Structure formats: C-alpha cells, structure tokens
Amino acid sequence: MTFVQLIDCRTSRFDEMDRLMDTWVEQTRGKRTATHAVVGKDRSDASHFIEIVEFPSYEEAMRNSNLPETDKIFRELVALCDEMPTFTDLDVVRDEKLYAATARRMFETIGTRGELPPLDGLIAQDYHDHDPANEQDTMGMDAMRREVSMWRAGFDFAFEVEDQIAQDDRVCNRWTWRGTHKGDFMGLAATGRQVTMTGTTVFRFDGDGRIAEAWWQYDRLGLMAQLGALDALEG
The missing domain is CATH 3.10.450.50 (Nuclear Transport Factor 2; Chain: A,)
Structure with missing residues (x-):
C-alpha cells in the first residue's frame, strides 16, 4: 500500500533548509526509495512549510528513515526549524490520478x-x-x-x-x-x-x-x- 508522510515545520531559514534537502537527496542517491516529494509554502504564513513525501509502502519509508544519512539530515533539519516539526503518517486508501x-x-x-x-x-x-x-x-x-x-x-x-x-x-x-x-x-x-x-x-x-x-x-x-x-x- 502506498504510504505518504507529511512533515509540517516552521522556519525563517528556508533557503538553508532547501539546500539541506538537496544534500540529503544527493547523499542517499540509489538508497532513498521515495517516489515523489512536494514542498509547499503557506500563502498566509511565509514561515510555514509542509513537505509531502510518497513511498511505495510503509516498510520502504522505514528503510529510508533508518539510513544513516537520513538521521544526520534530520538532526540538521530540526536545528533549522523555529520549533519541533510534526510528522503525520498516512496509508493511501484512495489515489486518483488527475x-x-x-x-x-x-x-x-x-x-x-x-x-x-x-x-x-x-x-x-x-x-x-x-x-x-x-x-x-x-x-x-x-x-x-x-x-x-x-x-x-x-x-x-x-x-x-x-x-x-x-x-x-x-x-x-x-x-x-x-x-x-x-x-x-x-x-x-x-x-x-x-x-x-x-x-x-x-x-x-x-x-x-x-x-x-x-x-x-x-x-x-x-x-x-x-x-x-x-x-x-x-x-
């Protein structure tokens, strides 16, 4: 079953965070199993960002989370946030291609x-x-x-x-x-x-x-x- 994780965070240092995500993608090339990622900025709050990451399954997402590179990047990401980010784990029960x-x-x-x-x-x-x-x-x-x-x-x-x-x-x-x-x-x-x-x-x-x-x-x-x-x- 397709699995989606929502990462909700607030930061005034988005440019640094964006470069950090590029580093993560590069360091996990060939290991990371995410199939799609979207980052959105709140139109009413420029410090509020949500990343939506899709994986083929929950098990694949956990493998991705257990990569040493992911743990290192996560700690650096938290340091760039104004407050602790929140994570929402979703099993996709309906997926309509538009x-x-x-x-x-x-x-x-x-x-x-x-x-x-x-x-x-x-x-x-x-x-x-x-x-x-x-x-x-x-x-x-x-x-x-x-x-x-x-x-x-x-x-x-x-x-x-x-x-x-x-x-x-x-x-x-x-x-x-x-x-x-x-x-x-x-x-x-x-x-x-x-x-x-x-x-x-x-x-x-x-x-x-x-x-x-x-x-x-x-x-x-x-x-x-x-x-x-x-x-x-x-x-």
Missing part, C-alpha cells in the same frame, strides 16, 4: 485566443507527438508549439471533449473541434467558413503528470472538403 483534468486543460489551452500560453505545466520537454497527417513525428515542446501555432494561425477554434477514458498513465479523449477559417492553412487562403471536425487523441503521461506522448486521429479530409479544397477534384 490526468483526465490535465488532458482537458491541454485542449482548452491550445484553443485559447490571443498569444499561446506556456505549455510547460502540460507537456514534457521531450514530448513525442504522433499525427498521421505529418510525414515525421513532432518531437519536443518547441516543435509542438510550432505545430499548434500553425493551426492557430489558420483558425480560431475550440475543442469540446465528448468522452474520456483514463487507465494507468493514459487518457483517451473523443472530441469535437469547431473553428473559423481566418488565415492561411495548408496553402488555402482564409475563407471565413465555419468548420467542424471530430477526432480522438490518446495522451500518455509521465511521472510528473505532464503529457509525454500523444496519438491523434481526426477527419482531416472532411475538414479540407469543408474548406473547398476538394471542389476542383470533384469537378
């Missing part, structure tokens, strides 16, 4: 009007995009931003997520895309037409909760027909 919500936020973000917002909190730096309409896969965040910008230059658009199925590190999304053709797209000058397209995207998430890989399937031929690109062929 990947589906992140997937929805991804669709909302790339459809935002105006300047494209940062994607750092949504996709990984080494993001890998599979789109059958492209000759080569899109690799990396910068390349993905260029791909999204190409669509945004051609259309004002928004996604409506119709269905989502989440399992392990993947979320399958069935969506409807609606846009207005406002600029050049695939060599077609703006027509002002209202267009609609349906599709499915599967996102794979990394350990940090960001999208690491995506597979897209959508009715691009139908979109081009709505834009009039197939009229000459039909004639």
Whole structure:
C-alpha cells in the first residue's frame, strides 16, 4: 500500500533548509526509495512549510528513515526549524490520478485566443507527438508549439471533449473541434467558413503528470472538403 508522510515545520531559514534537502537527496542517491516529494509554502504564513513525501509502502519509508544519512539530515533539519516539526503518517486508501483534468486543460489551452500560453505545466520537454497527417513525428515542446501555432494561425477554434477514458498513465479523449477559417492553412487562403471536425487523441503521461506522448486521429479530409479544397477534384 502506498504510504505518504507529511512533515509540517516552521522556519525563517528556508533557503538553508532547501539546500539541506538537496544534500540529503544527493547523499542517499540509489538508497532513498521515495517516489515523489512536494514542498509547499503557506500563502498566509511565509514561515510555514509542509513537505509531502510518497513511498511505495510503509516498510520502504522505514528503510529510508533508518539510513544513516537520513538521521544526520534530520538532526540538521530540526536545528533549522523555529520549533519541533510534526510528522503525520498516512496509508493511501484512495489515489486518483488527475490526468483526465490535465488532458482537458491541454485542449482548452491550445484553443485559447490571443498569444499561446506556456505549455510547460502540460507537456514534457521531450514530448513525442504522433499525427498521421505529418510525414515525421513532432518531437519536443518547441516543435509542438510550432505545430499548434500553425493551426492557430489558420483558425480560431475550440475543442469540446465528448468522452474520456483514463487507465494507468493514459487518457483517451473523443472530441469535437469547431473553428473559423481566418488565415492561411495548408496553402488555402482564409475563407471565413465555419468548420467542424471530430477526432480522438490518446495522451500518455509521465511521472510528473505532464503529457509525454500523444496519438491523434481526426477527419482531416472532411475538414479540407469543408474548406473547398476538394471542389476542383470533384469537378
């Protein structure tokens, strides 16, 4: 069973404590079995900090606590606190990955009007995009931003997520895309037409909760027909 420990402390020397935690991570590299750690600062009290550390099990957490390096760092950490820190031990009885919500936020973000917002909190730096309409896969965040910008230059658009199925590190999304053709797209000058397209995207998430890989399937031929690109062929 996954185990989580909450460390609640007050300190006016957080920078020193932060460096101390870096030292702990370095000294226990290869020995420490924590799988995730988050440090949060109280918005209403700048001296109040809580660290949340996750382990695969209580037994693994105890092994971590018994490391000589952990004992030394703990004594130094207490010395940096304004008062004795408190520890809360929790067995995780329900663990919901919020990947589906992140997937929805991804669709909302790339459809935002105006300047494209940062994607750092949504996709990984080494993001890998599979789109059958492209000759080569899109690799990396910068390349993905260029791909999204190409669509945004051609259309004002928004996604409506119709269905989502989440399992392990993947979320399958069935969506409807609606846009207005406002600029050049695939060599077609703006027509002002209202267009609609349906599709499915599967996102794979990394350990940090960001999208690491995506597979897209959508009715691009139908979109081009709505834009009039197939009229000459039909004639």
